[in-house]
Amino acid sequence: MxxxxxxxxxxxxxxxxxxxxxxxxxxxxxxxxxxxxxxxxxxxxxxxxxxxxxxxxxxxxxxxxxxxxxLRRGQTGVISLIIPDLQLPYFAQLSSLVIGEAKKLGLQVIVEPTLYSREGEIEALHGKRLSMLDGVIFSPLELGQDDVGQLDVDYPLVLIGERIFTDSVDHIATENVEGAKRATAYLIQTGCRRVAVLGVHPGEKVGSAGLRFQGYKEALEENGIEFDERLVAPSRMWHRVDGVDAMNRLLDSGVKLDGVVALNDMLASGAMHAIQMRGLRIPDDVSVIGFDNSDDSQYLSPSLTSITPGLEAVARLSVRVLKNRIDGVSPLGTANGGTVFRKVSSTLVVRDSTRRVDR
Structure with missing residues (x-):
């Protein structure tokens, strides 16, 4: 047939x-x-x-x-990891962990940065070189919920992140809402009442920025603190310089603040630099918390309190599910080969950039 x-x-x-x-x-x-x-x-x-x-x-x-x-029936032993950018510590760490997990299963990984390009993400999903791969792990940034059809592919594909939600492909997600909520609530528990948020993408609902912003607002509401639009600092990109710029805009505006939730550690690092350049003390004058718990967060001065998104589990599960699909095995015990959806738990790592709850 x-x-x-x-x-x-x-x-x-x-x-x-x-x-x-x-x-x-x-x-x-x-x-x-x-x-x-x-x-x-x-x-x-x-x-x-x-x-x-x-x-x-x-x-x-x-x-x-x-x-x-x-070609695929012969299995090449090679998979692809499609990510936006290797310069961001989150994706560099994710790539390293995926490569390590794949090696345990006898797979090699081609890491393909799309450099924040919608066309690059589409090409990575549908290009001719895919015939040389056994499967793909895809972390989209430019494609969104309206692009579910782009995931209509005829090779094993595992989606990671929270830009697109669909039951048509296997998906390993992280606790963006819950993590940002936990970060914001912790600052409130330490006594902060004017908590700013850095890195918001205005209008975004689905995606790391939109979901983390949602978690920030939920924490304010649950702790009886009124949301103040003046404490929101948008930033299209999430590099260190973007954190410096966003923090400087807040400080220049004259708005009072005593805490900062940065939507990733690079933004937090930039924010800390801007705060200290103004002669303010961290955490005495302003507490700062990041997200992703990147490798260098503990070496900042002061060391950065951050949310760990569970990248080790993301890498382990995504590679395992993909290998199961390549081998024709129902992944993670799913019935009749149904699609997998798993959300990896996040945790708070407290360091010196925030005041302690027991003060």
Missing amino acids: KSSGSDARSHKGPEQKVVTMREVAKAAGVSIKTVSNVVNDYQFVSDATREKVNKAIDELGYVVNASARN
Whole structure:
């Protein structure tokens, strides 16, 4: 039957439109992942489901790309990690951890930074070199919820982060809302009442910035502190210089503040520099807390209190799930090869940039 094989694409003749895996899934009344399981000949698909999918494939003309199928069937032992930028400590650390976990399973990793480019992310998902890979781990930044269709691919794919939510692919997420809420609440517990937030992306709802901002606001509300728009410092990028600029804007505005929640550690580092250049003391005058617990956060002066997002678990789970998919094994004990969604827990690491609760 036309559906057998590991890599399927639509037949495109002169008069024919491209048929996507999403269309096959809709016609069969199943998920995209189920269609992928069928075209990959995974054994855990029921006969009834396989029959429905194969019928839809035949009726729509969705056929096998034999050359890619044969290459993937041989398994190259190589996977790709698609990230926005290697200069940010978060992604550098994530890359190192993924490489380490992949090595344990006999896999090599090609790290592909997309450099904050929407076109780069799309190319990384759909480019010709994918035929040389067994699977992909993807951390999007420029693609968003409206781009779910870009994840309609015919190779094993694991999504990480919180830019896109869908039940069509395996997904390992982190506690962005909960982590920022925990950070803000801790500052309040230490006595801070005028807590600023750095790195907000105005209008963003889904994504690290939007979700961490949500957590910040929830903590204020739950502790009876009124939200003040003047304490919000937007920043498109999250590098150290952006933290300096955002903090200087707040200080120049004259708004009173005694605490800062920076949406990542690089912003926090820049904010600390700006605060100290004004002759203010950390944490006596202003407490600062970051997010990501990057490797160098403990070496700042003072050392930075931060939220650990559990990158070790993110790397371990994403590589494990991807390898299961490559091998045709139902990942993490999911029934019938269904998609995986796991949210990794975050923790607070208290250092010297914040006052202590017991003061």
